[in-house]
Amino acid sequence: MSHARKPEWLKTRPPAGERFTEIRETLRDHDLNTVCEEANCPNLGECWSGRDGPGTATFMLMGDRCSRGCNFCDVETGGMAPLDPEEPEQVADAVAEIGLDYVVLTSVDRDDLPDQGAGHFARTIEAIQDRHPGILVEALTPDFQGDPDLVGEVLDAEPDVFAHNVETVDRLQWPVRDRRAGYEQSLSVLRQAAREGDAYVKTSLMLGVGEYDHEVYQTLADLQSVGVDIVTLGQSLQPSRSHLEVSEYVHPDAFDTWRRVAEDELDFLYCASGPMVRSSYRAGELFVESVLRDGASVEAARRHARVD
């Protein structure tokens, strides 16, 4: 189906403007990667333009090449470089220059490293917190092959939001994700974060890869049962013809129905659901900020975060 024309609601404006250029130059100056660029995120133009504030960027740690090859993802596989020991400080510097007050950190998977990069991830969180007291840090991590010691290492760095993406329903883990990923493995990472950490626990689902409604409902119920607070749902997009085909362009009304199911029926604290919603695009930052920074109630924070 993916050769069908994209519906109107998936059209975006190309990145442009002074703020966009500033952020890009800062990232280059510090030799940093973002998942925004590496995964060709359609929202880059909006996020980097800073139309709604200082702008945001999701730093991608540990290089631009991943040890895995998920069929929906545009990040390059294999040929990973050694870790840059300066990266944690470089990220903290860039955060200051860009003027961020909410930072999202993610990374490629590094199954090739003894600790799969957990230590490096934790050091980056700590470098930012040391340099910018009061900043909010969201850590969107790999599954670390479900190793509780490695997940624990990141939790011990005390991010404000601990995120790990389950990506899709159980039946479609393969072929959507790399065979080393898995539904129960991802649930175990989220369950541990909910049990051991003080952070908000968050995950993301892509729709439009062939899932049935009852499977989406079951996945939301499973995520709720392991203690996930925040869930986002967005439309899968095919980065190139060699990637996973899109089975369906899900209508915005359907996304809105899932939002109400997640919040009103399954009691998630917050659900961002829409065709353009991504793990770190309009995905709860405003909700977390208003709860953690302004002490708002969940209802008030939801209203504040709800984006027309």
Ligand code: SF4
């Ligand atoms: S683990 Fe999968 S989704 Fe994540 S960067 Fe690697 S290939 Fe992409």
